[in-house]
Structure formats: C-alpha cells, structure tokens
Amino acid sequence: MTPKILTIAPKKLIGYSVEMSLIDNKTFSIFSQLMPRLKEIKNPKSADIFCVQVYQPDYFTNFTPETLFTKWAAVEVKDFDNIPEGFEKLELTGEKYAVFLYKGTSEMFPKTAQYIYGEWLPNSGFQLDNRPHFEIMGDNYLGHENPESEEEIWVPIK
Template sequence: MQARIENIQEKKLIGIHLSMSLSANKTAALWQAFMPRRSEIKNQLTNDLISMQAYPSTHFSDFKPTNLFEKWAVVEVGNFDNLPANMETFTLPGGLYAVFSYKGSGNDHSIFQYIFGTWIPESNYLLDNRPHFEILGEKYKNADPNSEEEIWIPIRGK
C-alpha cells in the first residue's frame, strides 16, 4: 500500500474528547456522545467526521497498550464562533502527513501494523509528534468490510 504525502495548513476543529488507552478503548462511547450533538456545530466546512488521536511525545518510543492518549470526535469549522455547550476547540497544527486510503472494517488494525511496522521504517520519513487522524467521509460505514476512510499520519523527513 502506497501513501500520498500531503502538506496541510492548520485546521480548526470542534468536538469532544476522552482520555483512553488501546487496552481501555472508549471510542464507541465517545462517538455515541458526539453524534447526537453534531448538528449543534455551526459553520462546518465539510460533512466529514474526523477521528483524531493526540498522543504524548513518549507514546510510541515507550509503547504499551495501556499508554493514555486523547481521542477526539470532531468536525472542521471555519471559525470557533458559536461553540456549543460542553464542546471544545482544537487547532490542528499544519505540516506533512502520510495519507493512506483504507478500505475495510474499522475493527481490523492490520493497517496500523503495516504503517508503523513497515511503511514508516522503509520510508524517507520519521513519525512526527503531532496528532494523528482519520477522515470519515461519506463512504465510511464503521465496522463494515466495505467501509472507506483516510488515515493521516504526521511525518517529517529523516
């Protein structure tokens, strides 16, 4: 699987987040809390949902399934005006990303094993310390094997 390399500008995001680990995954609860309130967010730039992970700087160098990180359910907005109650803003820094088009169930984590175990080590890039995210567009169908999404991994040159 090949990645395309994208250099993006910063993005303004609004949504909610939870602290979790891979071993104590609360992703379903996060999205169950977010989706009924999504329409409260005005000035959305697209219909896409964004699932974002903000990892501490040592998350991957000292990886354990119990390492905590913040997972966000967000949408991109033009500005932070009219922030709904109990939602938060996040400014995603711009920069270089490796983008993987993925088709398959969100429950199959082999794509991440490939990205971190094969693609990054064999590429001309290193993992950068910025949030990772997935764009869940109109072809996203959660656990469906025909679901499609884009996986955005922050990178920098070696």
C-alpha cells in the same frame, strides 16, 4: 498501500475528547456524544467526521496496550465563533502528513497499522512527527463494521 504525501493548512476542530488506552477503549462513548449534536454546529467546513489521536512524545517508544493517549471525535469548523455549549476546541497545525486510504472493518485495522508503522514508515525516508494523528470519515465511511467502509488515515511525518 502507497500513501499520498500532503502538506495541510491549519485546521480548527470542535468535538469531544477523552483520555484512554487501547485496553480501555472509549471511542464509542465520545462518538456517541458527538453524533446526536452534529446539527447544532452552524459553521462546519464539511460533513466529514474526524477521529483524532494525541500522543505523548514517548508514546511509541514506551508503548504498551495500557499507554494513555487522548482521543477526539470532532468536526472541522470555519472558525471558533458560536461553538455549541459543551464542545471542546482543537487546533491542528498545518504540516506534512502521509495519507493512507483504508477500506475495511475496525477489526481489520491493526494489520494496516502494523504495515504503516512497522513497514512503510521505517522504509519511507520520513520520521514520525509528534503531532496529532487522525482519520477522516467522509462520504464513503459506512460504519466500523462494514468491510466496504473507507476512511483516510493521516500520519504526521517529517
């Protein structure tokens, strides 16, 4: 699994966020809030759905399954004009990311994460940067239980 190394422009996202841990996983709840309201968003840049993780600077050095982080379910928009009521704003800075194409179910993902953070990153010549991590679920995303489902995993690097 070899990533593409890309530098992105800043992105404007709107959606919902929640503080959670891996033990107290609330991913389903924020996506359940977002998905029924997608038609209210009048200025999306695409139909892609973003799943964003915002970690504290010491998250990976002091990690336990109970360590808290903020997770977002969001959509990229052209601007922050006319945001539907109740949506939150998140801006991603443009910088360098390693982009991995993942195919499989959410149950299979921990093995991929172990490879990215435990094998690829230490041997890549890059360091993990303290910026949001995210996944993009585009046209080939078929749901978290479908083994043919594809998504992009974006890891911030420097």
